Amino acid sequence: MSITIYVPADAAALALGADAVAAAITREAARRGMDIRLVRNGSRGMFWLEPLVEVATARGRMAYGPVAAGDVCGLFDADFAGGGVHPLLLGFTEDLSWLRQQRRLACRRIGVIDPRSLADYKAHGGGEGLRRSRSLAPAEIVSAVTASGLRGRGGAAFPTGIKWKTVLDTAASQKYIVCNADEGDSGTFSDRLLMEGDPFQLLEGMAIAGLAVGATQGYIYVRSEYPHAIEALNRAIEGARDWLGNGPGKFTIEVRKGAGSYVCGEETAMLESIEGRRGIVRAKPPLPAISGLFGQPTVINNVITFASVPDIFAQGADIYSGMGCNRSRGTLPFQLAGNIRFGGLVEVPFGLKLRDLLYDFGGGSRSGRPLRAVQVGGPLGAYLPESQFNTVLDYEAFAAIGAGLGHGGIVAFDDTVDMAKQARYAMKFCAIESCGKCTPCRIGSTRGVEVIDRIGAGQAGQIALLRELCDTMTHGSLCAMGSMTPYPVLSALNHFPEDFA
């Protein structure tokens, strides 16, 4: 009987040498005349352990990591294919405390299954949500999504069921389902991990959305920085053709590649881009749910939002509503990034404290120095000082301190960070990425860089001007690019004034 060995083909694992490890394992097995089956899975999201090699044994999967190509011969010598003891042996994967302390729902198959195999997806419970929703009326599907309390995971946390209902209630001969896979926020990679590690779940969620609102065509807009995700999705779409393309709710999905524009993650700019224009933000109304892609009613959701949908039908609407705190229901896949020792994917129910993530999961800084600032929610997210590390991770608690969770990205900085520089970068990023439609964002961001430079040159009087400028951007911008850039700028200024002196 052949032995199954897992070596991730996730982009981060590849960046850390996974292909060389896979090649060495194949070579070494052949040399020893061993019959192995090599599965290129996604990543479990423990990046300090990548490349993480797993071996299927009768008692469960054993994990070894981080494995370098040069370790492979020694691993075979230690009979790792039989779960043998070796300095890189971590134990049974499921027992690793970093994973055990999580509550993985949307991300539970990532790293577990073979993302190229629809059969493996189905063997792990995939497909059940679509099967059940095929016997429901559209309005029943929508009310189950509403009842689950699911809110959009792309950043704005808008209730998904309400959005779907608007599209359902808008009569049109053609409607669209669009998945926002632009994932432009620094410090985020959960969409990428899911697209590479469990792409069928995303397709299934989109197909259910199609049934719910009466749409037969879907698009996934993926950023050009993610070639591996694009490849994984195209392969999955090919593999799912018979599954999704037949019977009631026949559904077609096409991948569209972005072109390096952050603002194209804003939903209306994304629609412009798919339609073949510059990614300029559209004024709302009309809502995309009423007049979206090619002027038709359109459901737009984030990757994780769609991926959360199948379980609502496979396991029941209370799967999310029974977990979390306040009006933040279910789990959020947080992403620990930047200067952090144990960085990666942490899917937990809302309600932990930021500190728990940073220290219990993250193990503090990678450099070993004290953590000084943490940016939550991407380039438009606030910088939090140590005194705010006890904030509870839910949408309401973050709103209360003038911050946001966004897409769940958490970027840690140690005490060598210069917060005036980070504030300057926030303005500069806005200047680079602004779509140019409104003046406060287009011009204000460039002025912001100049003002911060003058503050740095000793003109403390300019701080009042910076605040005024932020105020104008907050209130005068059409979209969050301009109106939220003040979050990182003002939080840096308010919590770390010593860096602006």
Added chain:
Amino acid sequence: MENLPAIERTIEAIVAAKQSLPGALLPILHEIQDGLGYIPSESVPRIAKALNLSRAEVHGVITYYQHFRQIPPGRHVLRVCCAEACQAVGGEALAEHARLRLQGSDLTLEPVYCLGLCACGPALQIDETTLHARVTPQKFDALVDALEVDP
């Protein structure tokens, strides 16, 4: 310019294959750049005609998106991540090192704002095919040395 007709044939074939897609412009531009490494100016009138757009509209789209290039790149394109999570672990120093190292080189250096490798930065992408994580200046030099000897 003896290879010009070949370029034009490529452009023609791509436009013909994709022009009937809804929102065909970005897919066409991507395929041209993937095939030729950049978007030659002679593609603009052809695309405009096929999609019933003005040349200014096509040109406007090419210049709006950072990903699209109007001139041929060097032998390889190196993209160093300049976004926050990589900044937190020395990304800026790496970007500056890369700039100095590649001055006068026939390799192209471009900034990129996040590659989704934010837990293992600083991150580097070479030619959209190869990724590298936790890149130090020394590791960068070794990668560049290898690219320079091996064409």
